[in-house]
Every structure is written in structure tokens, then in C-alpha cells.
Amino acid sequence: NAGVMQNPRHLVRRRGQEARLRCSPMKGHSHVYWYRQLPEEGLKFMVYLQKENIIDESGMPKERFSAEFPKEGPSILRIQQVVRGDSAAYFCASSPGGTHGNTIYFGEGSWLTVV
Amino acid sequence: DQQVKQNSPSLSVQEGRISILNCDYTNSMFDYFLWYKKYPAEGPTFLISISSIKDKNEDGRFTVFLNKSAKHLSLHIVPSQPGDSAVYFCAAALSGAGSYQLTFGKGTKLSVIP
Numbered sequence: 001n002a003g004v005m006q007n008p009r010h011l012v013r014r015r016g017q018e019a020r021l022r023c024s025p026m027k028g029h030s031h032v033y034w035y036r037q038l039p040e041e042g043l044k045f046m047v048y049l050q051k052e053n054i055i056d057e058s059g060m061p062k063e064r065f066s067a068e069f070p071k072e073g074p075s076i077l078r079i080q081q082v083v084r085g086d087s088a089a090y091f092c093a094s095s096p097g098g099t100h101g102n103t104i105y106f107g108e109g110s111w112l113t114v115v
Numbered sequence: 116d117q118q119v120k121q122n123s124p125s126l127s128v129q130e131g132r133i134s135i136l137n138c139d140y141t142n143s144m145f146d147y148f149l150w151y152k153k154y155p156a157e158g159p160t161f162l163i164s165i166s167s168i169k170d171k172n173e174d175g176r177f178t179v180f181l182n183k184s185a186k187h188l189s190l191h192i193v194p195s196q197p198g199d200s201a202v203y204f205c206a207a208a209l210s211g212a213g214s215y216q217l218t219f220g221k222g223t224k225l226s227v228i229p
Contacts, residue, residue, distance in 0.1 A: 004158070031215065042119070042204060042219035043159065056216065091158050095215070104217060106151070106158035 004029075004107035005074075006092050012113045019079040019086070021110045025094030032075045033093040033104060034067055043091060049075055082114045118142045119207050121220035129228050134192040136223050138205030141186065145207035149217065150179060150190045153202045162203075163190070195227045 005024040013019050025032050030050055035043040045059040049069035057067065064082075069075040079086055093106045120139045128134045138148075146167035151159035165172040165179045165188070172179050178191045192199055202224045206217040 006158075033215070035217075035219075040221070042121075042221045043206075043217075044219070045216045048215055059216075103149075103161050103164065104215075105161060108158040109156075111156075 004092055004094050004105055006090075006107035006110050008110060009108065010111045010113070012115060013082045014115055015083055016081050019082050019112055019114075021077040021079075021090050021092075021112070022074040023077070023092030023094075023107060024074045025092075026105055029094035029096050029105075031095045031097065032069050033095075034075075034077050035091045035093065035106075037089045037091065037109075039088070046077075079112070082112070084114050087112055087114045117220075118145075119205055119218050119220040121203075121205055121223045123223050124221070125224040125226070127226045127228060128195045130197055131194045134190075134195045134199065134225055134227065136190040136192075136203050136205075136225065138188050138190075138220055139186055140188075140207050142207070142209070142218075143186065144209050145218070147208040148179070148181060148188050149206045149208070150177075151204045151206060151219075152199075153204060153222070159204055192225075195225075197227050197229050200225055200227045 032049045034046040037043045047060050047067045048056040064080045066078045089109045089111050091106050091109045093104045095104045118141050149164040150162040153159045163174050163177045163179050165181050170181050181188045202222040204222045205220040
């Protein structure tokens with residue numbers, strides 16, 4: 001499967017625990033994006049990364065959320081001390097370039113449920 | 116402040132007929148627009164896009180029309196098929212800095228009735 005790979009697909013966490021979501025971009029893509037979809041809402045941009053660099057994290061909540069895309073391995077979205085409001089679908093996407101016109105391809109998503 | 120609006124949460128169409136999904140935007144700086152299709156529990160799948168230098172782009176059964184003066188775009192699916200039943204998201208992007216960032220509408224759920 002040459003698509004964007006996300007895992008886990010479903011994750012249940014208790015309030016206060018940490019959630020880690022992983023994303024491997026499509027082959028040949030070096031630009032990774034994370035989007036969040038709350039219930040009944042559209043997808044909202046969170047962060048844009050390239051290898052070892054955060055390019056734009058303007059959509060990330062100020063606290064508890066962090067993202068990385070190391071030189072080796074997948075991109076990771078980390079949510080510390082989860083709260084019920086973090087329950088959402090988190091979509092990773094990748095593209096070959098960082099400008100529009102480079103189509104962004106999405107993974108199948110990671111559904112986080114905080115109980 | 117919703118910059119991309121899809122005012123119809125749902126749409127039902129008979130198989131074989133035309134489906135027209137609408138999208139309005141408020142930011143005149145947007146110059147690239149995309150449509151994504153999404154099935155439940157799956158990620159959005161890219162369908163078709165259009166640059167602001169065009170007013171129409173066609174790909175098989177899918178055509179996107181852009182009316183810049185009205186800040187409106189639409190997706191036409193002809194003929195509609197039951198497999199087209201999904202949620203359709205309109206997305207827009209800016210040129211220049213921030214051009215990678217997509218702004219999505221809330222989606223329109225299309226049901227194609229056999």
C-alpha cells in the first residue's frame with residue numbers, strides 16, 4: 001500500500017493519559033500535515049512539517065499538543081493529558097511539495113476517544 | 116468565522132441524474148480549490164481541483180465550476196451512481212505563504228438512490 005499510513009486507527013484513552021498518533025507519508029512525499037475533524041465539522045488544519053522541521057503549527061492548540069517528523073521514522077502527533085474535547089478524528093496528509101497545486105493526499109485517519 | 120461554507124448538509128439524487136454540490140467562500144485571496152470525497156471511517160479522497168485562472172475543470176463524470184465574482188464553486192456529478200454516496204468536502208487554499216494550508220467546508224452528504 002503506497003498510500004498515507006496512519007496508526008492506530010482507533011485509540012481509547014482515559015482523561016489525563018497521553019495519546020500518540022503515527023503517520024507515514026506516501027512514498028516520495030516529504031511534506032506532512034495533520035488535520036483534526038471534530039464531530040459534525042469540517043477538517044481543520046493543525047500543523048505542517050517537513051523532515052526535522054515544523055514549518056507551521058498555527059492550527060495547533062497552545063498546550064498539550066506537539067508534533068514531530070524525525071529524520072527517520074513516521075511523523076508523530078502527541079497529545080498529553082487528554083481531555084474529552086480531544087475526541088476527534090485525526091487525519092494525516094502528505095504531498096510532494098508544500099504549495100497548492102501539489103495535491104494533498106490523506107490517510108484513513110486515527111479516531112481518538114477519550115473516556 | 117467560516118471561510119468556506121457548504122450550506123447544504125445533505126442532498127438526495129436519483130441514480131443516473133445529475134448531482135450538484137455547492138460551496139461558497141468569503142476570502143477573495145483563495146485561488147485554488149479542491150473537492151474531496153469521504154466515506155465513513157475513512158480519510159478524504161481527492162476528487163478534482165481547479166485553479167482560479169480557470170472557470171471549469173472536467174474529469175470523467177466530475178466537473179467543477181468556479182465563479183470568482185460570486186465566490187462560488189460547484190461540483191457536478193453526471194450521471195450519479197450509488198457508489199457516489201459519501202460526504203463531499205470543498206476545500207480552498209491561498210497563494211503565497213500558507214498556500215499548503217487547506218480550509219475545508221463542513222461537508223455535504225450525498226445519497227444516490229438506486
